[in-house]
Amino acid sequence: MKVGYARVSSTTQDLELQKHELLKAGCEKIFSESVSGKDNNRTELIKMIDSLRAKDTVIIYKIDRIARSLKGLIDIIELLKNKKVNLISLDSGDSVDTTSPMGKAFFQIAGVFAELERGMINARTKAGIAKAKIDGVKFGRTLGSKNPKTAEKIEKIEIFLKAGKSYDWITKELSVSKKTISDIRKSILSKAISEKSEVYA
Numbered sequence: 001m002k003v004g005y006a007r008v009s010s011t012t013q014d015l016e017l018q019k020h021e022l023l024k025a026g027c028e029k030i031f032s033e034s035v036s037g038k039d040n041n042r043t044e045l046i047k048m049i050d051s052l053r054a055k056d057t058v059i060i061y062k063i064d065r066i067a068r069s070l071k072g073l074i075d076i077i078e079l080l081k082n083k084k085v086n087l088i089s090l091d092s093g094d095s096v097d098t099t100s101p102m103g104k105a106f107f108q109i110a111g112v113f114a115e116l117e118r119g120m121i122n123a124r125t126k127a128g129i130a131k132a133k134i135d136g137v138k139f140g141r142t143l144g145s146k147n148p149k150t151a152e153k154i155e156k157i158e159i160f161l162k163a164g165k166s167y168d169w170i171t172k173e174l175s176v177s178k179k180t181i182s183d184i185r186k187s188i189l190s191k192a193i194s195e196k197s198e199v200y201a
Helices: 015-024 043-051 070-082 101-134 151-162 167-174 178-200
Strands: 002-008 029-034 057-060 086-089
Touching (some): 002 015, 002 043, 029 043, 043 178, 070 086, 151 178
8 A cells, every 4th residue: 555644844944835736646545634744743743653554654754854864864764664665755856665675775874874863862761771670660571461451551652652662662662552552652642742842831
């Protein structure tokens, strides 16, 4: 399936233009939003990535619509690569098409940077876990626990998400479903958006 993603950061930009071009490119489903691209914590972007299946292709109008920084782009490309999903930008100046030989090389280069980032994430994870233990958070599976949404597990899931751990890793570590993790991630994003709104109110 071809899946489109459109984004504008202000009401003065034309979201409909992007959606029109994505439909012309054959997108069967389009996720769109009006929000800053300064980071990857965007509601529709997260929904799109969660919905993707192997062999899908994500199509964007321009590369800066899906990510505004190199780090943000690398993170997204790594997620798509792990899901076996391709990425195509319609803008000729971007020249990103991971269905082509050059595009596949682009995936490999991004993977090198992602590996370096993972090394730094692991270091931050260890520091976060050490602090959590000092604060009294106990790690490991709770014997006899049947409810995945206990307060203790929610706290651990939040720590692991902030540390950059994958859904698969958290699922195995805490015996929770990916939907539970996704719900908690959305809750974190919602809280962050709410806090920002209060700051600018």
